[in-house]
Amino acid sequence: MINFDIGDIREAADRIGRHIVRTPLLNAPMLDAAAGCRVFVKAEPLQLTGSFKVRGALNKILSLDPRSLARGVVTYSAGNHGQGLAAGAKLVGCPAVIVLPNTAPAIKIESCRWWGAEIVLYDPQTQDRAEVAAEIVEKRGMTFVSPFDDFDVMAGQGTAGLEICEQMVERDLHLDAVVVNCSGGGLSSGVITAVRDRFPDAACYIVEPQGFEKMARSFTTKAPEKNSSVPNTVMDAIAGPVAGTKPLSVLLRHPVVGVSVNDDEALGAVAMAFKVLKLVVEPGGAASLAAVLSKKMDLAGKNVAVLCSGGNVDPAVYARALVRQHG
């Protein structure tokens, strides 16, 4: 029996609501024309820290008992989750440690520091990040926050799905399908749980980088699969090594279909979001939109929610994506 349902997501929404941005659900006639369906883009790049990750991090932090809260939280992601956790901790006023390799780009280190997190550097040649974090948990009594394999984190990410439902209802519209980017599955498990509660017949799709469909394979084997190699993809935000056990257990409750997109398709969606939505989306955050624009699924004429999950993209990468598509 899995201890995770819509009630957890509603509680998360109550807990984190006043701290986060209720991101808009964007649409554009030109996008609908290109996709052949009505596309509603949940714009998580407009979320605090530029991605959905602060939702789950904050829900985890606010679920801690007072003593654990005072001791703080630790993780080892330099990406969207690390920034989300650092921001969540700052909003609540608890300590946060981000464990980073001493080879991490200065800009990522600076960003975590900006949010007030303590940075602990390790040598990836001689040390294991999980061990470094475990030592901090042991010695300082901090709570390790997984980027996805945690019901509180999943419930927090699910609030984005709850908002999608509310925003569709506000417009008197039925939701026929939801398309979500997927790596570990924290976001997709939460969002799909929320969407299927309000729209039980909604078709659900997760999108992964082509060739690295660890979650789609997990649906078949019913066990958390790993990527066979380190993904060589521009979609770094959804290129993690392993599917999450807890997210998988939740996703298996619903008829979820796995689709995948390649780098060209992702970059095309980045350029389309620039052109018609004026929204900065990172390649991994645009995979969902890419799947719809590339017509990987039959969605003709339907109302489709597309979760664009983040916008933290290197300016040079972004510039190349635009020039490549348009230039």
Added chain:
Amino acid sequence: MINFDIGDIREAADRIGRHIVRTPLLNAPMLDAAAGCRVFVKAEPLQLTGSFKVRGALNKILSLDPRSLARGVVTYSAGNHGQGLAAGAKLVGCPAVIVLPNTAPAIKIESCRWWGAEIVLYDPQTQDRAEVAAEIVEKRGMTFVSPFDDFDVMAGQGTAGLEICEQMVERDLHLDAVVVNCSGGGLSSGVITAVRDRFPDAACYIVEPQGFEKMARSFTTKAPEKNSSVPNTVMDAIAGPVAGTKPLSVLLRHPVVGVSVNDDEALGAVAMAFKVLKLVVEPGGAASLAAVLSKKMDLAGKNVAVLCSGGNVDPAVYARALVRQHG
């Protein structure tokens, strides 16, 4: 006696509300830190057609009598106003003609056509665009829609200011200052009228390209001034030749201060909006944000609304702005 007040803007909001996007008021802690004040960005790039212009165009169209409406509207802008008018006409189902030079970039022509407008090309070597439009008005009974020198258009643009006020009130916040991009003055006259109605002590600033401060000069002479030459600036959206007579008459009612920014400052604001807001803003649309970030005014610690007016920027120009700032 000028026939323009907050009542006109409220009526416009009622008229156009169901057709347009209530754009979000964005904020970001990193932006506040950079600006030294609390910045609330009214994100008009997220408006239909990527700029505020559809507000005024639509209000003008919906103010026409049934006979004029059936005959349609005409203008001669290939930029944001042309697209806004084309989209407004399509939403309402009336004909629209956009008069364009036969030298106009294909992408602008296509965009107006996409929205269903009829394109009439003229030869800028031998014909005058105003005369071409006047002939269409004469022969086809269409209504010419000025991009700014029209009270209905000004009232429509003012709805962005009304929304800013509502969004500040929803957050229980007082607005201390508003900063708006200015060319002909359609946007700034409407927005400042709305803001000063709700927050009578709000400081008001208009922002123009440095060296081309036609409206600031008009404040001094109390007459609509022209730019002395064609502006050589990346801020093309606010580089029109002349200040509007009607907008000037409205702006002169309020203590409005004119400031200006150069191209470097505008491009820096474009890059900052990319980085911390994940919002695509065109250089002319970012002039207001540039003025705040460059600390042209003393706004320390204040609540400042910044109207970012549009996001229709050539991908190559945008890519250069990002690489230039970050690369």
